[in-house]
Amino acid sequence: MKPIRIALTKGRLEEKSIEMFEQLGYDCSEVRNKGRRLILPVKNANIEIVLAKAADVITYVENGVCDLGVVGKDTIMEAGGTFYEVADLGFGRCRFALALPAGVDFYAGYHTRCIASKYVNVARSYFEKKNMDVDIVKIEGSVELAPILGLSDAIVDIVETGTTLRENGLVVAEEICQVSARLIVNIASMKLRKAEINELISRIEAFVEQQAAEKKAQVEQSVSEKGVQQV
Numbered sequence: 001m002k003p004i005r006i007a008l009t010k011g012r013l014e015e016k017s018i019e020m021f022e023q024l025g026y027d028c029s030e031v032r033n034k035g036r037r038l039i040l041p042v043k044n045a046n047i048e049i050v051l052a053k054a055a056d057v058i059t060y061v062e063n064g065v066c067d068l069g070v071v072g073k074d075t076i077m078e079a080g081g082t083f084y085e086v087a088d089l090g091f092g093r094c095r096f097a098l099a100l101p102a103g104v105d106f107y108a109g110y111h112t113r114c115i116a117s118k119y120v121n122v123a124r125s126y127f128e129k130k131n132m133d134v135d136i137v138k139i140e141g142s143v144e145l146a147p148i149l150g151l152s153d154a155i156v157d158i159v160e161t162g163t164t165l166r167e168n169g170l171v172v173a174e175e176i177c178q179v180s181a182r183l184i185v186n187i188a189s190m191k192l193r194k195a196e197i198n199e200l201i202s203r204i205e206a207f208v209e210q211q212a213a214e215k216k217a218q219v220e221q222s223v224s225e226k227g228v229q230q231v
């Protein structure tokens with residue numbers, strides 16, 4: 001039987017995704033030693049890992065050349081597509097925000113605001129919900145440059161640590177929503193390879209629950225330690 005193909009997003013989510021599969025017991029040594037290869041076998045399972053850019057993960061899963069994918073909710077919100085989104089993996093947490101130069105009031109004055117973003121659909125839908133007419137300009141990367149250079153009034157972008165904004169004199173004006181890594185599944189694969197995929201999903205769900213429980217225990221532990229110190 002041909003391997004189950006899982007597309008992982010290169011970059012930001014890559015390490016955490018590999019860690020997750022390793023903790024599930026899958027041998028990801030080939031992925032760790034990938035060199036310039038883009039399709040890597042998992043040695044102890046009938047699985048192949050495909051490394052792709054976020055939007056391409058969706059394209060490959062949607063078209064069925066990959067059965068599953070790990071991709072950020074930010075990309076899902078921007079690109080849409082027809083697939084099952086079956087699990088919030090709990091890592092890659094960040095937020096969509098409207099950000100602008102510190103000290104500027106986004107709503108002052110009457111001109112039509114210009115918003116720069118890699119996520120033009122997310123930006124458009126955010127301002128449509130506000131019934132606010134804005135111009136949107138697509139930027140491919142380092143979108144923080146746009147308001148600094150005077151191209152836009154503000155940006156809609158993902159913020160993780162906030163460092164990029166801070167180091168470039170920008171601040172969050174409004175939070176739009178939280179995002180994190182998601183597991184997506186091709187619709188036909190879900191039917192044709194139901195048993196294998198459901199087993200994988202169950203293992204991933206158990207992993208996510210365990211991670212959440214460990215995190216909760218850590219937080220409770222640190223709260224109780226702080227309480228003891230205060231006594």
Ligand code: PRP
Pocket residue numbers: 012140141142143144157158159160161162163164165
């Ligand atoms: C993202 C985002 C911000 C930055 C935010 O860019 O577009 O620029 O990360 O992260 P921070 O809050 O931790 O500083 P990414 O690194 O994905 O690169 P890109 O701008 O080239 O797309």
